[in-house]
Amino acid sequence: MGEPVLPLVEPDLVGVWRKNVWWFGLRWPFSMVLFSWVTVASTLAPEFHLDRYLLTMLAGLFGLVVGAHYIDITASKDKYLPYFPTMNRGAIRTVGVLAILAGMAVGVYMSLLYSIWFLVFVILGGFFALFYPIEKPKWLHTYPGFGIAWGFMPVLASYYIQGTRIDLMGLGLALFLGITVVEMHHMAVLTNEKEYGADLTKNARLLLKIHRTAAYSIGLVLLLSRLI
Template identity: 30%
Template sequence: MTFTYLLRYVDDPVATLRELARVLRPGGRLAALEFGIPRGPLYPLWLLHTRVGLPLLGRLFSARWSAVGAFLGPSIERFYRDHPQREIEGYWRDAGLCDVRSRHMSFGGAIVMTGTKGGVAEGPRAAEGSPRAGAWGYRRVERVSATPPSSGAAFYALRPGGWRDYWTLLHPPYTAWHLSYVVMGAAIAPYPDPRLVVGALLAFFLAVGIAAHSFDELQGRPLGTRIPSGILVVLGALALVGALALGLAATAIVGPAYLLFVVLGAALVLFYAFEVPLVHSDLGFALAWGGFPVLATAFAVGAAPVPSALVAFAASLVSLAQRRLSTPVRRIRRRAATVSGEIRYRDGAREPIEPRTIIASPEAALRLLWLAMVALAVGALLARWSGG
């Protein structure tokens, strides 16, 4: 059974999918085609296409077709704001469909989804007389699996809606962790200027904590927030402008050479927002969010080059470790449909593999590490200021 562009036009997508699954025979497959929203650098082009191109193209035929063209883009964004793709996949599973898969096509402008009605195997009918064949001749399949945790896209994520979305958007532990590198860079200097330290903290908070995270949330809603896209764009733009203004103010104090750090910092935010592979790789992430804030702040406060480079190298390694710990956790929380299997020990004991057991250890390490990094950085800076 197939359907196209259906769920955007019904009041209750969950009930609609349940009804579709109900009339599907056991073992039957359901497939759907829907518009998607491209991610990365193609997103601005998609906005231009849906907000300007389609209405103008429709205008060539009639005012009504122009209205249809103007309706489509906002309709798609509104649908995915209310029903993020990962939640839609959950709707399919809740309707009794298994092996749910999503395939992004046309550079992300379209999404094809498929699923199979659970309880029986696909394919030809089971041989007659088989003790496991059902009344319709299909062989039953027992599935041992666990559904990934539904506690949010991250351990710090709150329930979607209202002010809680803005808290989640900030990635508070990771933003604080990132700002600890700014403090470390300041602590390298014999007596860092408090004005420059506070300015650097505020600039990096605006650039990373707000701008980068706002732009990133536009790319498929990885955190599942319900903040309107327009507000995310405004938040990101204003925060980036504020960070640039603070960077220019620091340049007036430090000297024109600091302008290089200001420009590079703005570029890193935009590269991250549009998912440029250079920054979204493990190494790129480590250098951009670990090493760069150390070097930028150390240069501003006049720290010696060699200690600055060593601390930046250490910060990059710690940031890389953070990435290695958080990536598998994100995959399970945000993308996994089911997790199945077990661990068999040599003494014969067995332990089921469940989502929570997989993510428990790395998340516990991440919770401890961000607190440790913040405490270490603040302690080092206070020691400098106290003359210790």
């Protein structure tokens, strides 16, 4: 007999992402959206510095992509254990915490190199990455909390570090993309086959694909506009 067919509780619990918990934990379809918004913010800033952009991406990779996602898997063990019954929660959690510390270390380096005020973003980013997935405090693990942690703050930080200043353009962009990531998160919630019917989950997955395609496209085009 084959493996039992489990209802999808996340839109990326399919295909190659389902093969390994360490691979799934990186949540690449959604992480690439985060990188796209970081790219949009960096390229729309008054100045663009490739070295600062690459370091920002590296800090995000460690802190939010690896760190926060790995901790989230271990904190939501009842949700993911049926899909990865042999996962080593202790090892995954340890790697997650170390990754957040590595991301903060990159942020501290950027602060010393470019602007000491960037430390504010480093501290807040580390706080969100560590405490959002464990739902402490409770207000953080809400739609507004998600919008701040995964949209507003990363976008504003990416915008700021390019020219070391914040203006209305940067604030407006951070607000818009902070709301946009909440929209994406809600669409992901609606793909949960345990909670919603087939028609709704199918449409939610389609909307997510369109959303991701738009994010990837604008990020790539704006990056090319700065590099060419």
